[in-house]
Amino acid sequence: MTSYQFAAIRFAAIVAFGGFIFGLDAALISGVVRDITEVFDLSAFQVGLVVGSPGYGVLLALLLAGYLADKLGRKKTLQIIASLYVVSAVTSAIAPTYEALVAARFLGGLAFTSLSLASMYIGEIAPPKVRGKLVAMNQMAIVVGLSAAYLSVFAVHWMSELEVSWVSTLMLDTQTWRWMLGVEIVPALFWVLILFCIPESPRWLVLRGRVDEAELVMAKLVPPAELAVEMQGIRDSSTYGHRDHSVWHQLKDLFSPAVRKALVIALVIAFFQQTVGINAVMFYAPIIFEQVGLGTNAALFNGVYIGLISVLATALALALIDRLGRRVLIIVGLVVAGVSLLSCAWAFSNATYTLTVDALASLAEHIDVSGLQVLSGVTYDSDLSFKAALIEQLGPKMARDNEAVLFQYAANMNATVILFGVLAFIAAFQFSIGPVMWVLFSELFPIHVRSVAIPAMALVASVVSAMVQQLFPIQLEVMGSSGVFLTYGVSAVLALILLAWLMPETKGKSIEEIEGMLAPNVHR
Numbered sequence: 001m002t003s004y005q006f007a008a009i010r011f012a013a014i015v016a017f018g019g020f021i022f023g024l025d026a027a028l029i030s031g032v033v034r035d036i037t038e039v040f041d042l043s044a045f046q047v048g049l050v051v052g053s054p055g056y057g058v059l060l061a062l063l064l065a066g067y068l069a070d071k072l073g074r075k076k077t078l079q080i081i082a083s084l085y086v087v088s089a090v091t092s093a094i095a096p097t098y099e100a101l102v103a104a105r106f107l108g109g110l111a112f113t114s115l116s117l118a119s120m121y122i123g124e125i126a127p128p129k130v131r132g133k134l135v136a137m138n139q140m141a142i143v144v145g146l147s148a149a150y151l152s153v154f155a156v157h158w159m160s161e162l163e164v165s166w167v168s169t170l171m172l173d174t175q176t177w178r179w180m181l182g183v184e185i186v187p188a189l190f191w192v193l194i195l196f197c198i199p200e201s202p203r204w205l206v207l208r209g210r211v212d213e214a215e216l217v218m219a220k221l222v223p224p225a226e227l228a229v230e231m232q233g234i235r236d237s238s239t240y241g242h243r244d245h246s247v248w249h250q251l252k253d254l255f256s257p258a259v260r261k262a263l264v265i266a267l268v269i270a271f272f273q274q275t276v277g278i279n280a281v282m283f284y285a286p287i288i289f290e291q292v293g294l295g296t297n298a299a300l301f302n303g304v305y306i307g308l309i310s311v312l313a314t315a316l317a318l319a320l321i322d323r324l325g326r327r328v329l330i331i332v333g334l335v336v337a338g339v340s341l342l343s344c345a346w347a348f349s350n351a352t353y354t355l356t357v358d359a360l361a362s363l364a365e366h367i368d369v370s371g372l373q374v375l376s377g378v379t380y381d382s383d384l385s386f387k388a389a390l391i392e393q394l395g396p397k398m399a400r401d402n403e404a405v406l407f408q409y410a411a412n413m414n415a416t417v418i419l420f421g422v423l424a425f426i427a428a429f430q431f432s433i434g435p436v437m438w439v440l441f442s443e444l445f446p447i448h449v450r451s452v453a454i455p456a457m458a459l460v461a462s463v464v465s466a467m468v469q470q471l472f473p474i475q476l477e478v479m480g481s482s483g484v485f486l487t488y489g490v491s492a493v494l495a496l497i498l499l500a501w502l503m504p505e506t507k508g509k510s511i512e513e514i515e516g517m518l519a520p521n522v523h524r
Helices: 003-031 032-040 044-071 075-093 097-124 128-159 165-167 176-182 184-195 204-208 211-221 224-240 247-254 257-275 278-283 285-292 296-320 327-351 357-363 370-375 383-394 397-400 403-410 413-432 432-445 447-478 481-504 511-518
Strands: 352-354
Touching: 003 032, 003 044, 003 097, 003 128, 003 176, 003 184, 003 211, 003 278, 003 285, 032 176, 032 285, 032 397, 044 097, 044 204, 044 447, 075 097, 075 176, 075 184, 097 128, 097 204, 097 432, 097 447, 128 176, 128 296, 128 432, 184 397, 204 211, 211 224, 224 278, 247 403, 257 278, 257 432, 257 481, 257 511, 278 285, 278 413, 278 447, 278 481, 278 511, 285 403, 285 413, 296 413, 296 432, 296 511, 327 413, 327 432, 327 481, 352 383, 352 403, 357 370, 357 403, 370 383, 383 397, 383 403, 383 481, 397 403, 397 413, 413 432, 432 447, 447 481
Parallel strands: none
Antiparallel strands: none
């Protein structure tokens, strides 16, 4: 490895650490859904709002991200974002009310623009031959953060049940969910500090007319023999479109014939990356595993498997993305994702739920079962009918608060298919459309529209993500587990068809070469 390659990797790794914070922030909520539902007595809509509120925050932030990245630069904008993560983590952990928690998580959503800005920055400093790997580092950081979150949630929950004095002193037993959310504070502070070690994007410097500074940065990234050619390519690309590079003119250029095909491809992948349900599965993982009948402790522990699978699949994607290409990873991943999701839908559709005499005797150790005797021996053919019966006998709050243990003793289904289906889906996503989307965002768009185009595509993905997260608890109540997974599976099949048709191969090509490939007959 040359010193130039090492410099690019070092800068990319520092910026990609924001992905770790994002993953941590996003997945920590999975471990507290049950607790905050009970503490604040939340409805399905309110649960969805707590989980999905960062998605609404990022909608607002992405409207400003392109402007800030264009005016202040990539580095300063990333530093602002890192600071928002710190504030959000602190206020989430100490939130006294449901409304305060929603507001704190909304603030964290403002920082979720770190993903689009990181892809933009890394794409602009990375050599073409390794750009796929370096941009995909962002996805690796995300899944490592997710894994750390699931492990932290399980560890905090485990410690909260220890019968030792320091657990009570630290209120780990009574304020467990606050400790879970507070895990994010230290790494977020660390990211704020290490961002001072990166240079500004050389392509942004050229756009602002600071060519000499850009050349100094590029001298750290490419050998002297290649420097003149690289700088000329950047200067040529920066002159395309309107010279003032205002947000309005960038938006006009974004819909021009020269960028139209790139825009369509990016819109398709931004939409379907979220409609396959990845964030619902990741953020509500313990709830999903409780529907299988695993119980709370086992459901939380299975989150650790999700994190491990995510890391391994993303590592494989990093190893292959510049060798096999983006297109192969997308097609293979979506085939596996579609099969996995539809398998889960089938297994849930064939599940039955019965409270036997023995099950009621075991349940008596956890809850008052006097109201459940009328259900003894009755078999229900769907989770919806079983939940309706529980609500009728116990009331909405008691049925909801004890759902995990009730499903643990009543569910009869092919749990192996569902567990392997969920893990296979997550592996397929993290191997393909997860990292490839951000790589494509960093490659498809010309330099003169990037500060608007990449945040705009991230905005599309974020809108859909927020809707998926918000709707999951409601869908679970209305459609049942089978219906939810069927919806996600159909979406994966549609994504496969459209992207196999539209998506070109971009591996090994410079940003300027990709631009010419997507619009070969457009004259500037």
